[in-house]
Amino acid sequence: MQPRIPPQSLGEQAVGPRADNDARLTAELAAVVSGARRRAVRGGDRQIDTAHLLHSLVENDPEVRSVFDDGPEIARLLGYLVQRSIGYGLRWQGSVEDSGAVPVVTESETFSPLAAGAMDHACDRAAARGPEPATGIDLLAAIVVDPQARAVEVLGRAGIETSAVLARIEERHPQWGRPSR
Template identity: 70%
Template sequence: MRPRIPHQQAAERGPVPVDIEARLDAELASVVTGARRRALRDGDRQIDTAHLLHTLLESDPEVRAVFDSAPQVARLLGYLVQRSIGYGLRWQSSVEDSGAVPTVIEGGWSPVAARAMEAACEWAVRRGDELAGGVDLFAAIVTDPESRAVEVLGRAGVDVPALLARIGTAAGRGIEA
């Protein structure tokens, strides 16, 4: 049986750069693998920013440290778990897209998630790093106000502009909301 969101060969990924996953540090590559598994398990046809957010929160202490408090992270994880067990069914079989690209990117990425991966790599390069890390991706997924990750954050009571300011200040990423 062939997986619905396969780890396709780089040349098949279309708008996602050929070497995108080669530009991720080991921890972020693990996050991408986890998000891919989560999307498959949830029955989604794409890896979206909410899958990435969920996996980042579970696996990256640097991302969790950006939040105001541990209870805020716990509330956010609770909301994401509800989504994964059915709360987010209205999102299944739909494309996460804020209007720029009206299709699913080949390789199983939503257009918003694909752009976030690109932005994370670009921020790493501007910072002088060759590889993007978890906080780079976290910042990138929450800069698009139409992303599912931002919707999830808002529903969990997170002040996204304040969160972005903390990310930019703490990590020197030059992030603009």
């Protein structure tokens, strides 16, 4: 019987640090990153992009889900993310998610430049708060501030405004504050 998730090649395993082993992340966020990695591998994507991260956040992090309306909004978002995972994302395959706003050098080829930047930004947000590691809310806030992120496109297609997401984060989690980029 073939495994459902294809194994990573040796090159994919050896490239850069693995964020799911990063001490700057909560165990929950590390699990989200692992889920995003599995989703990218299953989809045949070269890199984890912000939409992979968003999908894994919404599926696995109750705090992140609490930022969205429980009813139709979360249903539309999950429906759109599932559509993307079964074929919508094909137009993104082979392309690199990058806003082009600034030159990006990433430590890891496993993340798109925008996803790597969002991970770093989430860790910076957490470090500014204190010694606690980054959480899913930190990553969600970091993802939605870049209008070029694929996750932002997914949210828009699901009828969810990123400004509303950021306002809800501030309202429900005031200790996180508004991200800056």
